[in-house]
Amino acid sequence: MNSSKATGVRKQRFDRIVSVFHADMYRFAAWLCRDKSVAEEVVQEALLRAWKSLDSLRDDEAAKAWLLTIVRRENARYFERKRLETVNIDNLTASQSALLAEAPTDELDQLREAIFELEDDYREPLVLQVLMGFSTSEIAEQMGLKQGAVLTRLHRARLKLKEETASEVNS
Numbered sequence: 001m002n003s004s005k006a007t008g009v010r011k012q013r014f015d016r017i018v019s020v021f022h023a024d025m026y027r028f029a030a031w032l033c034r035d036k037s038v039a040e041e042v043v044q045e046a047l048l049r050a051w052k053s054l055d056s057l058r059d060d061e062a063a064k065a066w067l068l069t070i071v072r073r074e075n076a077r078y079f080e081r082k083r084l085e086t087v088n089i090d091n092l093t094a095s096q097s098a099l100l101a102e103a104p105t106d107e108l109d110q111l112r113e114a115i116f117e118l119e120d121d122y123r124e125p126l127v128l129q130v131l132m133g134f135s136t137s138e139i140a141e142q143m144g145l146k147q148g149a150v151l152t153r154l155h156r157a158r159l160k161l162k163e164e165t166a167s168e169v170n171s
Contacts, residue, residue, distance in 0.1 A: 029071050032071070033075055033078070042075050064132075068128070068142065118161070
């Protein structure tokens with residue numbers, strides 16, 4: 001097979017895989033970094049890295065887990081190399097500080113906020129299971145943990161969400 005034909009076949013394979021899982025990659029990145037613009041950057045970097053290492057993907061059936069692992073690693077790299085801008089809340093104007101005090105008006109917003117507030121160790125396996133549909137064994141493999149540790153983190157994440165949403169309702 002000549003070089004341009006091989007490149008064309010490789011590009012078709014990549015396009016096919018990415019077209020199926022691009023939305024999942026973005027959704028996962030958004031849940032990890034909590035910022036849509038950062039999520040777009042992370043996904044772009046992940047796609048570049050996936051393209052470069054496409055030959056390491058032996059089975060297209062494992063593409064989703066492979067791509068999400070790349071997204072998780074790119075997210076970590078992003079935050080290792082970026083200094084995030086902070087805002088001194090003491091210096092906010094009256095209209096800006098009012099935004100901080102606004103309570104979510106919808107149960108779904110409350111739940112999303114509670115998920116965002118979870119520590120990474122709890123949020124990541126919960127998002128992988130609930131939003132991405134991974135089994136506990138797949139999550140364990142992706143995160144480099146034992147299945148029991150994943151089950152514990154999922155249980156604790158749900159407890160923390162339950163406590164948080166219950167305290168929101170009672171206040």
